[in-house]
Amino acid sequence: MKQTLVQTTRETDIAIGATIKILRKQAGLSQERLAAAIGVTFQQVQKYEKGTNRVAVSTLIAICHALGAEPMAVIGPVLGKAPAGQSLAVLHLHNRLADAEERLEAIKAIASGKLPVVSGADIAAAADLNGYFVTQ
Template sequence: MNRGSLKDTTAETDILIGSRIRHFRQAHGLSQTDLASAIGVTFQQMQKYEKGQNRISTSALILICKTLGITPNDVIGQFFEGAEVSVAGQLAEENAALKSTLSEIRRIAA
């Protein structure tokens, strides 16, 4: 593998991790500002994490997961075959799906 494809893979991974964090944050009804404040970073930093523009340190990932009541495996488990999602992660996934369905019902009813 050449260095260019490794860089692309790393950048894509950062984007996917940020997307998972955004998904769980939204499922918990938190704003970027709320989550950023809870872990001691700025809103802008949280925004960059979620967009994959800045790499998330292990310590920041742990704080994010503790704040959201999920495990790091819920965020990064998709990169490992056979990784299980925690109960909290499953509930967050179901919550997000229900919110999406409710939003669609409200749109149709309007």
């Protein structure tokens, strides 16, 4: 079955966001530091990385400057071209590892009691904060 433009656009936004996340982690930057470098909130960076919000070309260039990467390093995987010295398989594995590490850090924070406890009413407001909260 042929995909619609909406489906392929959504997949492209997700793939670009995932690649930005990989490059950010490789650069050793937090979402907060990247956000400060490009003049947006860390929640906006989260939305870019999840593919929830589309990244404008001007923003992509700013992100690449902040990460010390070429724009083709972000766009290449979407076009089926990996950045120099990396295969697409390595990029995908790195992304899966980054997601697993993020989940592990959240679990550790929950286990150590370092995350705030919020009520059920606060959960909707916390959705943009990646859902890392413990409910009562």
